[in-house]
Amino acid sequence: MRWISLTASAMTLLLALGGCSAGLPELVPRARPDIRSDEAGLWLVAAKSEAALQQAPTAISDPGLNRYVRGIACKVAGPYCPDIRVYLVREPGLDARMLPNGALQIGSGLLLRLRDEAQLAAVIGHELGHYVERHSFDKAWRQRVGSDIRAWLGVLAQGLAGGGGDAADALMPVRDGAFSSSQEIAADSIGLRQMTAAGYAPAAVVDFWHASVAELGERQSSIALRLLARHPAPGSRLDRLRTAVAAVAEPHAVRGYVRYQAALAPFRAAFLADEVRLRLPTETLRLFERLRRQQGLDATLAFYWGEVYRLRGWKDDRQLALKFYGEASRLPNAPVALDRSIGLVRRSESDWLAARAAFRRYLAAAPDAADAAMIRAYLAEMPEA
Amino acid sequence: MRCRLACLVLWAVIGAGCAQDTARLAEGLRRTDAAPRIALMPMDILLSRVSAGGFSQPVADWMASADYNLTQALRQAAVERGLVLRSVDPAPAAAPGLRQAQLLQDAVQDAILLHHFGDARDRLPSKFGSLRWSLGPTARQLRDAVSADYALFVRLRDSYSSAGRRVLAVVSMVLVGMPLSGGQQVGIATLVDLRTGQVVWARALDRSTGDLRDPGPALETARLLLKDLPQ
Ligand SMILES: [Zn+2]
Numbered sequence: 165m166r167w168i169s170l171t172a173s174a175m176t177l178l179l180a181l182g183g184c185s186a187g188l189p190e191l192v193p194r195a196r197p198d199i200r201s202d203e204a205g206l207w208l209v210a211a212k213s214e215a216a217l218q219q220a221p222t223a224i225s226d227p228g229l230n231r232y233v234r235g236i237a238c239k240v241a242g243p244y245c246p247d248i249r250v251y252l253v254r255e256p257g258l259d260a261r262m263l264p265n266g267a268l269q270i271g272s273g274l275l276l277r278l279r280d281e282a283q284l285a286a287v288i289g290h291e292l293g294h295y296v297e298r299h300s301f302d303k304a305w306r307q308r309v310g311s312d313i314r315a316w317l318g319v320l321a322q323g324l325a326g327g328g329g330d331a332a333d334a335l336m337p338v339r340d341g342a343f344s345s346s347q348e349i350a351a352d353s354i355g356l357r358q359m360t361a362a363g364y365a366p367a368a369v370v371d372f373w374h375a376s377v378a379e380l381g382e383r384q385s386s387i388a389l390r391l392l393a394r395h396p397a398p399g400s401r402l403d404r405l406r407t408a409v410a411a412v413a414e415p416h417a418v419r420g421y422v423r424y425q426a427a428l429a430p431f432r433a434a435f436l437a438d439e440v441r442l443r444l445p446t447e448t449l450r451l452f453e454r455l456r457r458q459q460g461l462d463a464t465l466a467f468y469w470g471e472v473y474r475l476r477g478w479k480d481d482r483q484l485a486l487k488f489y490g491e492a493s494r495l496p497n498a499p500v501a502l503d504r505s506i507g508l509v510r511r512s513e514s515d516w517l518a519a520r521a522a523f524r525r526y527l528a529a530a531p532d533a534a535d536a537a538m539i540r541a542y543l544a545e546m547p548e549a
Numbered sequence: 550m551r552c553r554l555a556c557l558v559l560w561a562v563i564g565a566g567c568a569q570d571t572a573r574l575a576e577g578l579r580r581t582d583a584a585p586r587i588a589l590m591p592m593d594i595l596l597s598r599v600s601a602g603g604f605s606q607p608v609a610d611w612m613a614s615a616d617y618n619l620t621q622a623l624r625q626a627a628v629e630r631g632l633v634l635r636s637v638d639p640a641p642a643a644a645p646g647l648r649q650a651q652l653l654q655d656a657v658q659d660a661i662l663l664h665h666f667g668d669a670r671d672r673l674p675s676k677f678g679s680l681r682w683s684l685g686p687t688a689r690q691l692r693d694a695v696s697a698d699y700a701l702f703v704r705l706r707d708s709y710s711s712a713g714r715r716v717l718a719v720v721s722m723v724l725v726g727m728p729l730s731g732g733q734q735v736g737i738a739t740l741v742d743l744r745t746g747q748v749v750w751a752r753a754l755d756r757s758t759g760d761l762r763d764p765g766p767a768l769e770t771a772r773l774l775l776k777d778l779p780q
Contacts, residue, residue, distance in 0.1 A: 197609075204609035205597070212593075215639075219648035304606070311602025315717060323724025 188298045193243040203264070203301045210263040217251045217269060224252035224272065224431075232427045233270065236281060239362040240288045248292065256438040257388040258376060262291035264300040274391065275428060276435040277376070277451065279458040281420025282359065282368030289355030290369075290395070296354055299347045306344075342396050349404065351395075356408055365417035366409045373397045373405065379454050388439075388447040425459065433499060436468040445476040466492035467499050474509055482509050500529045504539065516546050587632060587740075588697035589623060590651065591639035592616065593704040596761060599732065601713035615707065615761035622764065622771035623703070630778055637695050646690045654702045657682045657748060658737050666737075666753040681747075688746035700743055703774070705736035705754070707761050734759035738774045750778060 197203035217223065224230070230252055238245040247266045255271040262268050268291055278284050294300070343351070352369070360366050377397050380386055385393050428435075439448050452469050459465075470488035473481040489506050492498045507522035523539050530536065596611040620636060627634045637647070661682060684691075691700060709732040710718070718729035733756070740750040752774055760766040 199610045199613065202606055202608075205607035205612075208609045208612055209595070209607045216648065216652075221649075308600045308602065308604040308606065311604045312600050312713060313602070315602035319717060319721045319725055319727075323720075 188302055190296050191247075191298055193247060195247070202305070203298070206301055206304060207265040210265040210267060213263055214249070214251075214265065214267040217253070217267065220251075220253060222254045224254050226252075226431070229427065229431065233275075233284070236284055236362075237268065237288050240285045240358045240364075241292055242358060242361060244292060244296065248295070254434075254438065256435070256442050257390060258379070258392070259390040260287055260291060261394070262295050262300075264295070264298070266295055268292075268295075272431070272435045272438065273388075276432065276439070277379075277454065278424065279371065279375075279421065280368065281424040282364040282418060283372040284424065285359040285362060285364040286355060286366075286369040286372050289358040290351050291355075292358060293351030293354030294343065294347065297347065297350050299343055299351065302347070303343065342394055345396070345398075345401065348395055348397075348401055352401070352405055353408065356405075356412065360412050360414065360417070363418050365414065365419050366412050368419065370402065370406050370409055373402055375454050375458065377402065379450050381450060386447055388442065388444055388451070433464050433468075436464060440468050440471050440475065443475070445472050448472050461491065461495070463492045463495035463498040463502075466495060467502050467505070471505060474505060482513060485509050500526065500533075503529065504533075504535070507539070507542075511542060511546070516548075520546060584633065585699055586697040587627070587634050587699040587701055588637050588695040589620065589634040590637055590647075590654075590695075590700050590702050592619065593651075593655075594619065594707070594761070595705070596707045596709070598711045599708050599714050600711050601717040603714075605708060611762050615705075615767070618764050618767035619703070619705070619761055619771060622768040623701075623775065625768060626771040626775045627778075629772070630775060632778070634701065635695075635697065646687065646694060650684065650687045650691045650700075651702070653684055653687055654739065654741070655704070657684065658702065658704060658739055658751075661739065661748065661751050662737055662753060665751065683748065684741055684746040686746070688741060688743045692743035695743075698743055699749075700741045701738065702741065703736065703738045705734065705761070705770075707734045707736075707759065708732045709760075731757060733757050734761075734770065736774075740778065752777060 197207055230250070233252060234250045237248055237250050241248045244266075249267050251267060251269045252275075253269055253271050255273055257271065257273040258277055259271040260269065260274050268288070270287075274287065275284075278287070356366055356369060359369070376389065376392060380389050380392055439451060442448065449469075449472055452465060452472070455465055461469075466488050470485040470492065473485035473488065486506070486509055489502055489509070492502050493506075503522045503526035507519045507526060510516075510519035510522060520543060523543050526533075527536060527539060527543075533539075594612060594615050595607060596615050597605040597607045599605055624634050639647070688700075692698070714729065714731070718731065721727050721729050734754060735756075736754045738752050738754075739748050741747065742749045754770070754774060759770050761770060
């Protein structure tokens with residue numbers, strides 16, 4: 165009775181591909197689902213997640229940054245502004261997530277990766293598209309119907325064939341995954357419409373997804389790029405985006421590069437440090453390539469680039485670390501911790517003279533640093549040059 | 550994500566076949582106060598409908614009535630045991646640090662389910678039999694915020710078969726001889742002494758009966774939950 169399980173797979177696939185959906189109309193501004201609807205259940209669970217977000221220890225509470233991102237979100241959302249609530253979370257990696265009830269969670273790793281305001285508008289617009297089109301609910305509906313069909317066919321297949329089927333397998337619910345390609349296309353088109361209406365350069369959409377896909381490289385997925393797992397961006401989607409953007413091109417639209425980088429500047433070092441702390445050197449090096457392509461190499465980025473090599477510690481990594489530390493020291497506004505790291509690398513190379521000099525520069529610049537006592541101990545135990 | 554993990558643990562642990570000892574007492578718990586002030590913390594209740602394929606869908610209006618029914622029922626069940634429960638305003642401003650306390654308590658409840666009610670292999674030798682879990686300094690903060698000496702934390706998952714699943718269950722039984730699980734009521738209640746931060750009492754629930762959507766059965770659940778609370 166193989167045909168039955170084949171049919172089951174085929175039908176599940178059909179559903180998964182979006183050949184079938186709940187056929188939902190767009191949400192109107194200030195919409196709330198009816199309390200008796202299935203959608204209301206989804207919203208209630210989302211509200212619980214939102215309550216957790218409000219008091220998460222990782223929440224970014226800086227009023228300036230919150231006001232800035234909220235302002236852009238509101239502009240992009242237009243009539244949906246009162247329905248969207250933005251939560252900034254300190255979290256490395258590329259991630260942003262719209263809950264079904266309009267709570268928009270934006271990770272610090274995403275803010276770090278964006279080049280300008282228009283790119284932020286592009287991401288917010290896309291997430292807004294999923295909200296307006298009720299894609300989470302649609303996804304849940306398709307998963308439920310898919311699992312029901314699999315369960316029925318599984319039981320029938322086994323019952324009629326007398327064994328050999330996989331009824332137990334079919335009774336397992338499907339786990340939630342990515343948005344479908346038709347959902348991505350719908351979200352893209354709403355996102356593009358909203359960001360353009362807000363006066364942002366639509367080309368930023370293509371830049372953002374292209375750079376994100378480039379950061380992923382030839383790998384299928386990366387735990388540092390969760391956004392791409394939820395919103396798959398194959399070549400076909402990028403091509404479609406490019407065509408759509410070309411059709412609405414506006415030469416005077418805003419990118420907001422300087423304004424965006426100025427708003428992010430006070431947090432950039434901390435966000436870069438978070439990425440290094442993930443201890444995924446290959447991923448982080450790809451991210452740093454992306455940032456260098458977008459914004460060039462500044463002292464802070466050069467320093468953390470060196471840190472990735474220092475902490476990885478492969479064969480030539482010490483030399484690579486020193487090379488980037490050298491770049492950082494030649495650029496303006498080098499971080500104080502630079503001399504500490506130079507000292508640590510020199511010390512591990514038994515270059516006592518250079519290590520001593522670097523540690524002394526560090527202690528002179530930061531005598532009250534948390535690790536000052538440790539550095540003094542290193543200095544004391546080093547042999548005379 | 551974290552919540553989903555917790556739920557999974559909850560199910561995996563209790564579902565694995567909970568032992569008959571469903572209540573645990575810390576050593577030497579006594580009713581020393583004539584009228585202890587007990588705060589009923591905002592409950593974590595999820596009611597869902599299970600589709601034919603086993604997909605759980607949360608149902609909002611069930612949850613709204615369950616929250617009301619169980620709150621009333623717990624109050625009444627407490628009164629029957631000579632205790633008075635006071636509800637806590639869930640708004641963040643009303644009790645700062647409340648969320649942190651609840652997150653901590655979620656983790657403690659997971660640990661209690663695993664080590665006290667779960668599979669014998671998972672029981673910690675040093676903690677076996679007696680509760681030695683603590684909320685730490687968060688408890689004292691909470692004590693001031695809710696002005697109570699004890700806090701009662703309740704987490705419940707209540708699921709009901711959809712019509713489709715009931716039909717499929719019959720078909721499955723007839724054709725394959727394989728039973729399908731129906732609705733379940735699983736959960737845990739813990740009582741924390743806010744002066745010390747110690748979890749002084751815990752009770753787990755795992756059964757295929759119960760209904761929080763109606764006041765009557767909700768009272769039965771509440772009585773069962775508080776059954777071994779020291780009088
Ligand atoms: Zn998407």
